[in-house]
Amino acid sequence: MCLNRMEMILENLGYNKVLEEYRKAHHLDSFGIGRVISQHKDRYTVKTEDGEFDAELIGNLRFTATNKNDLPAVGDWVSLSEYDENKALIHAVFPRKSTVERKAVGKLGQTQIIATNIDFGLIVQSVNRDFNINRLERYLTICNASKIEPIIVLSKVDLIENQQLEKLMAQVKDRVKNVPLFAISNQSQIGIEKLKSKLTKGKTYCLLGSSGVGKSTLINTLTGTHFMETGEISQSIDRGRHITSHRELIVFENGILIDNPGMREVGITHNSDGLATTFDAIQIMAKDCKYSDCTHTNEKKCAVLDAINHGGLDFDTYANFIKMEKERMHFELDLKERKKKDKDFGKMIKRVQKERKNNKY
Ligand SMILES: Nc1nc2c(ncn2[C@@H]2O[C@H](COP(=O)(O)OP(=O)(O)OP(=O)(O)O)[C@@H](O)[C@H]2O)c(=O)[nH]1
Numbered sequence: 630m631c632l633n634r635m636e637m638i639l640e641n642l643g644y645n646k647v648l649e650e651y652r653k654a655h656h657l658d659s660f661g662i663g664r665v666i667s668q669h670k671d672r673y674t675v676k677t678e679d680g681e682f683d684a685e686l687i688g689n690l691r692f693t694a695t696n697k698n699d700l701p702a703v704g705d706w707v708s709l710s711e712y713d714e715n716k717a718l719i720h721a722v723f724p725r726k727s728t729v730e731r732k733a734v735g736k737l738g739q740t741q742i743i744a745t746n747i748d749f750g751l752i753v754q755s756v757n758r759d760f761n762i763n764r765l766e767r768y769l770t771i772c773n774a775s776k777i778e779p780i781i782v783l784s785k786v787d788l789i790e791n792q793q794l795e796k797l798m799a800q801v802k803d804r805v806k807n808v809p810l811f812a813i814s815n816q817s818q819i820g821i822e823k824l825k826s827k828l829t830k831g832k833t834y835c836l837l838g839s840s841g842v843g844k845s846t847l848i849n850t851l852t853g854t855h856f857m858e859t860g861e862i863s864q865s866i867d868r869g870r871h872i873t874s875h876r877e878l879i880v881f882e883n884g885i886l887i888d889n890p891g892m893r894e895v896g897i898t899h900n901s902d903g904l905a906t907t908f909d910a911i912q913i914m915a916k917d918c919k920y921s922d923c924t925h926t927n928e929k930k931c932a933v934l935d936a937i938n939h940g941g942l943d944f945d946t947y948a949n950f951i952k953m954e955k956e957r958m959h960f961e962l963d964l965k966e967r968k969k970k971d972k973d974f975g976k977m978i979k980r981v982q983k984e985r986k987n988n989k990y
């Protein structure tokens with residue numbers, strides 16, 4: 630297949646056939662196409678074949694959005710038209726292949742999109758203070774729930790002895806099966822080339838992990854640039870985030886990287902598939918439980934509890950599963966409650982409207 634220049638540039642940004650077909654089917658050919666690389670409130674930076682645009686939504690798009698999550702987010706493909714030098718209007722958001730979400734802080738049962746159209750999640754965990762397999766499983770669950778392929782990156786390996794690293798790697802492999810595992814150091818550059826060779830042009834990688842594990846530094850190491858301000862430099866300014874040169878989505882020769890500055894706390898939302906995939910051993914065992922709605926906590930003839938008693942299931946894995954399952958149930962309850970509130974509110978509005986109509990003469 631012979632690609633023209635536009636297609637080449639867009640393909641490096643992650644553009645593909647599915648998006649092109651959508652564009653044709655929805656008669657968006659007359660608009661330009663680009664990818665949202667950063668967002669500041671209702672302003673977006675959109676990267677296109679002609680460079681970067683400062684873009685806003687056309688009014689219609691803003692008013693027809695039923696939910697905040699319908700609006701563009703970092704990673705989205707959009708149709709746009711230029712109206713001034715480097716200024717553009719966004720007319721449409723393309724359907725998303727995947728979204729990474731988290732629980733919206735302080736908002737009952739609501740989610741907030743972190744990034745969209747992600748192919749892989751680079752779960753970064755540092756081998757010193759941050760190392761925690763339960764948390765690793767939590768991030769794996771988020772990936773699985775979001776239909777994103779996980780890759781585990783143990784960082785800061787310069788801080789420990791080789792022997793200790795081998796022990797940690799064995800621990801991870803023991804609990805987490807079939808997920809690629811890399812050990813790297815931004816400091817000594819160990820493992821960087823190996824990780825880089827695993828990344829592919831045109832694929833989008835979202836960095837996930839606690840604050841301070843070295844995500845921004847890893848982006849700098851991989852791209853060989855200083856796109857990201859890292860913790861050390863910017864600690865004095867507003868706890869280290871968002872300096873103006875900051876770009877949330879970065880294109881380099883081995884793919885597209887999205888940093889994730891917001892990932893302070895990771896919560897499990899309503900998608901139960903994520904838990905099932907992460908804990909598929911438990912899910913398979915659960916088929917043998919006597920009750921189909923078994924909670925695996927106190928039931929008789931529970932295959933999962935049996936497995937623990939007979940050494941067929943690691944207790945820590947089980948405990949982590951139960952903890953996250955509880956969180957998921959809480960989230961679901963919150964969601965139901967919010968829906969009910971919305972419904973009650975809708976009824977109230979209707980009633981008031983009716984009363985107003987009846988009072989007119
Ligand atoms: N020893 C060592 N320190 C590192 C390494 N990589 C990063 N650091 C340090 O760890 C600190 C945090 O690094 P960042 O890259 O800012 O971490 P981050 O994950 O992006 O943090 P947030 O932006 O808060 O999410 C900085 O002081 C880095 O210099 C490494 O490989 N080895």
Ligand SMILES: [Zn+2]
Nearest residue numbers: 918923925931
């Ligand atoms: Zn059971």
